[in-house]
Amino acid sequence: xxxxxxxxxxxxxxxxxxxxxxxxxxxxxxxxxxxxxxxxxxxxxxxxxxxxxxxxxxxxxxxxxxxxxxxxxxxxxxxxxxxxxxxxxxxxxxxxxxxxxxxxxxxxxxxxxxxxxxxxxxxxxxxxxxxxxxxxxxxxxxxxxxxxxxxxxxxxxxxxxxxxxxxxxxxxxxxxxxxxxxxxxxxxxxxxxxxxxxxxxxxxxxxxxxxxxxxxxxxxxxxxxxxxxxxxxxxxxxxxxxxxxxxxxxxxxxxxxxxxxxxxxxxxxxxxxxxxxxxxxxxxxxxxxxxxxxxxxxxxxxxxxxxxxxxxxxxxxxxxxxxxxxxxxxxxxxxxxxxxxxxxxxxxxxxxxxxxxxxxxxxxxxxxxxxxxxxxxxxxxxxxxxxxxxxxxxxxxxxx
Numbered sequence: 243x244x245x246x247x248x249x250x251x252x253x254x255x256x257x258x259x260x261x262x263x264x265x266x267x268x269x270x271x272x273x274x275x276x277x278x279x280x281x282x283x284x285x286x287x288x289x290x291x292x293x294x295x296x297x298x299x300x301x302x303x304x305x306x307x308x309x310x311x312x313x314x315x316x317x318x319x320x321x322x323x324x325x326x327x328x329x330x331x332x333x334x335x336x337x338x339x340x341x342x343x344x345x346x347x348x349x350x351x352x353x354x355x356x357x358x359x360x361x362x363x364x365x366x367x368x369x370x371x372x373x374x375x376x377x378x379x380x381x382x383x384x385x386x387x388x389x390x391x392x393x394x395x396x397x398x399x400x401x402x403x404x405x406x407x408x409x410x411x412x413x414x415x416x417x418x419x420x421x422x423x424x425x426x427x428x429x430x431x432x433x434x435x436x437x438x439x440x441x442x443x444x445x446x447x448x449x450x451x452x453x454x455x456x457x458x459x460x461x462x463x464x465x466x467x468x469x470x471x472x473x474x475x476x477x478x479x480x481x482x483x484x485x486x487x488x489x490x491x492x493x494x495x496x497x498x499x500x501x502x503x504x505x506x507x508x509x510x511x512x513x514x515x516x517x518x519x520x521x522x523x524x525x526x527x528x529x530x531x532x533x534x535x536x537x538x539x540x541x542x543x544x545x546x547x548x549x550x551x552x553x554x555x556x557x558x559x560x561x562x563x564x565x566x567x568x569x570x571x572x573x574x575x576x577x578x579x580x581x582x583x584x585x586x587x588x589x590x591x592x593x594x595x596x597x598x599x600x601x602x603x604x605x606x607x608x609x610x611x612x613x614x615x616x617x618x619x620x621x622x623x624x625x626x627x628x629x630x631x632x633x634x635x636x637x638x639x640x641x642x
Contacts, residue, residue: 316534316541319642322449323393324542327362329433330392331639332372333442334358335471335519335628338386340379344369351379357632361639362388374638384622387442387519390451390470392433392639395537397455398466398527398545401427401439402557409480411487411508411560412497419483424476426635433537433639442634443470444519446619451522453602458526463594464545466525468557468612472516474630481511484560497561502569507609508560515573517630520619522604523558523612526551526595538641551591554611563587564610566596571608576617579606 319325334354341348344366354360360374360381370383391399402408404427409419431438443451447470455465488495488505499505515521531547555564567582584593592611599606599614607613 314536314541317539318542319540323452324396325393325537325540326642327365327370327388327393328642329640330362330642331389331637332360332362332370332381332383332445333387333389333634334360334381335387335442335444336385336623336626338381340372340377340381341369342379344371344380346382348380352377354381356628357634359634359636359638383445384619385626386445387471387634388445388448389637389639390441390443390448390467391431391438393448394452394455395434395535395542396459396464396532396544398464398548399439399441400466401441401469403469403472403476404428404439407480408556408558409484409560410556410558411484411494412563413559414487414491414494416480416483416487416560419480424479425473425633427633429635429637431637431639433641438637440634440637441467441470442519443522444616444619444623446622447520447522447604447616450599450602450604450616451524454598454604457598457601459529459543461594462529464527464529464548465598466527466548466550467522468525469516469523470521471519471634472514472630473633474513474517477509477514477516477630478511480560481505481509484509494561497563500562503562503565503609505560507570508564513627513629515615515620518620518623518628520616520623521607522614523610524595524599524614525553525557525612526591526598540642552589553592554585554587554589557612562609564612565608566592566606566611567608569608573605573607573615574617574620576605579608582608 334356336356338354339350340352340354342351354374358374360372363371363373363378365383368382368384369380370386371378371380403424405423406421407419407424409416415421427440428437429440451465458464484498484505488498498508527548527550529545529548532543533546534541535544565585566588567579568585569582571579571582588611596606603618604614604616607615
């Protein structure tokens, strides 16, 4: 009996061992990836460390690359303009003698007709070496026009007479003038890399305009240049149409032709300072946005957006409402205007504009807050006056 009990006990113990071993095998079979999961965790942690190291290195490399690629360094031109005159467009406003050398006694190689465009190659004293139609020679620059945007790109330009004239009188539209295109005056400009207005002006006067713009920029402002040279036929059209309108409209007649003012103070059919190249029609604006632009090796902070100030009247309002002074003042005396009485309508913006140009040695016109004359240039060309019987549209400018 005892022997049987021992046998039964032994079999039971063996059964327990067998069951235990079997259960262990089953558990291992049910989770074959237990070890792999542990290994995977180690691998993933290692991968994350690697990615983190790679990311940090990439960011450092990117930052170093960014620091090393800041673009070209600003390099403003040091001179009377914002860009050198080299490779700017110039124009003959009169029959302009081209000499073989920078000497008035040198042989005249050719005479350029009024309105002829050329490229300026260099300056030597009172002379420019120029190139036109594959030929080179020398001209006296005091008698020549230069294209203002080529040397003063920071300013804002808007010659409305070349696409939609603003001329009105006492707020009344002038038939065939208001909103009309009076002449062509915009072209692709390789030097500036865009289409821009053609703004020809005597070289002496261009320097003064540049001075005025420099003053404005210091105060966060810009000149808004509407017009310099104006073809004579465009001016005649405005005069003729305004005269007809005044004959039938009492309001216009009273505004433009009542003493002490006369219509000739606002527009006339004779050759004006605009045709001779020493006058400018200009307003003033607050700068809203500037962008540093490179022209060749030189940088200029160009006005990209602006807000024109409210002025005594809209631009090109041809009536006594636009007058600066209470009475007419001669246009040919650089000091006479200083004794004149300002009209109360001359606001702060108009007076600031006047100050910029007076400081630049230009003279205000008594009848138009926007108009300034360069009497020095007028004296220089008194024997070589342009009649304005031509339109200027060609631009030959290239990178300075």
